[in-house]
Amino acid sequence: xxxxxxxxxxxxxxxxxxxxxxxxAYLDEGDKKEDAPCMLMVHGNPTWSFYYRNLVRGxxxxxxxxxxxxxxxxxxxxxxxxxxxxxQHIDNLEALITSLDLNKIVLVxxxxxxxxxxxxxxRYPEKIKGLIILNTAAFxxxxxxxxxxxxxxxxxxxxxNRGLNGFVLAAVTMATAKGKxxxxxxxxxxxxxxxxxxxxxxxxxxxxxIPVKDEDAAYAPLQEIENNLSLFKATPKIILWGAQDxxxxxxxxxxxxxxxxxxxxxxYEDGGHYILEDCIEEIKMQIEKFLPKVxxxxx
Numbered sequence: 001x002x003x004x005x006x007x008x009x010x011x012x013x014x015x016x017x018x019x020x021x022x023x024x025a026y027l028d029e030g031d032k033k034e035d036a037p038c039m040l041m042v043h044g045n046p047t048w049s050f051y052y053r054n055l056v057r058g059x060x061x062x063x064x065x066x067x068x069x070x071x072x073x074x075x076x077x078x079x080x081x082x083x084x085x086x087x088q089h090i091d092n093l094e095a096l097i098t099s100l101d102l103n104k105i106v107l108v109x110x111x112x113x114x115x116x117x118x119x120x121x122x123r124y125p126e127k128i129k130g131l132i133i134l135n136t137a138a139f140x141x142x143x144x145x146x147x148x149x150x151x152x153x154x155x156x157x158x159x160x161n162r163g164l165n166g167f168v169l170a171a172v173t174m175a176t177a178k179g180k181x182x183x184x185x186x187x188x189x190x191x192x193x194x195x196x197x198x199x200x201x202x203x204x205x206x207x208x209x210i211p212v213k214d215e216d217a218a219y220a221p222l223q224e225i226e227n228n229l230s231l232f233k234a235t236p237k238i239i240l241w242g243a244q245d246x247x248x249x250x251x252x253x254x255x256x257x258x259x260x261x262x263x264x265x266x267x268y269e270d271g272g273h274y275i276l277e278d279c280i281e282e283i284k285m286q287i288e289k290f291l292p293k294v295x296x297x298x299x
Contacts, residue, residue: 002075002192008185009053013075016096022082024092025049025075026068028100030060037104037129037294038064040097042120044111044136045206046168048074050189051276055108058284063106063291068096070116072202074193084205086112086218090119097127106130106294110276111248112206114138115222122228130294131237132287133256133263134275135248139226140219141255144210145247151207161204162197177244177272186277229259237263238290240283242271264290 005011013025027049030036039059041052049067056065069076070089082088093116097105105127109117114136121128144152151157151167160166172187182190194200211219237260241253257265266286271278 002189004075004189006189008189009050011049011053011056013049013069016099018071018092018095020082022071022077022079024068024071024077024096026066026096027052027056028064028066029056030062030064032064034101035103036064037106038066038102039106039108040102040117041065041067041108042093042110042113042117043067043070043073044113045073046171046194046203047111047190047274048193050074051110051274052108054276054280055284055287059287059291064102066097066100066102068093069193070202072205078199078201080198080201082201084202085209086115086119087221089116090123090221093117093120094123097124103127104129106132106291108132108134109136109138110134111136111273115218115225118225118229119221122225122231125228125231128232128235130291131232131235131263132290133237133239133241134283135242135245135252135273137248137252137255138222138229139255139259140211140222141252142212143249143251144212148207148210148247151204152210152212157207158204161207162200165191165194165200167203167207168194168200171273174246175273175277177242177270177278180270180272180278182274182277233260233262236290236293236295238286239263239265240275240279240286241265241267242273242275242278243267243269244271245273245275247273 118138
């Protein structure tokens, strides 16, 4: 279906069978020796491990790079009767890192990956050696842009997300900065896992899982994550933020700076939500300089 590997994504995905029996796809590139430091990259919606391809190519010769596709995304299974919730995605990530025995982790977080990755982090704070934060959140916010609210509406939202593929297709044009665009090949590959009603189930489920009320499934786990962000005050952190993000806007950036006032931060006026598409060379340069500050990481 995806025509992978190819020039843009020259990686063979591994498969990990979860306790439920569904298979989670993930990349595992670079140094796999015991206790090697690992860059664990956690994607959001509607991306998948392809979004991190340039970081994998840039850093896998220097350290281990592990990049899962959440269930329902990328090359992972897309079961139709599944508990697509924040807690379940965290549980799946926990199962994967336990199976791989990852202990020296630099987390890279984007979009929903912030909540999922930090959900893992608060369970295993001793494993987390560094945080790389890219246009994401790991705390509750009442702010939901209207165009995303519409995608949460019963029936209509599902028709937009699964029937018209509206959420995925809109991201192709709206997630990059003004004056920038994805190449046709990159856009085609980003959306390729989501080519049918059936294969868009996780896209719809992620949107529906955005918590609004305290009784929503994601509200309690997200609150627990937020309450424990202080566990990482002494952990080396870098915030790399695209200014032109209609969803994760400056209010989220300012919140991260409030939570981690000592974090190194870089704000890109010419970057959008897909910061790794808009500003990849600058981002790689800043990560290259950041990693030596992380205990146990030697480049």
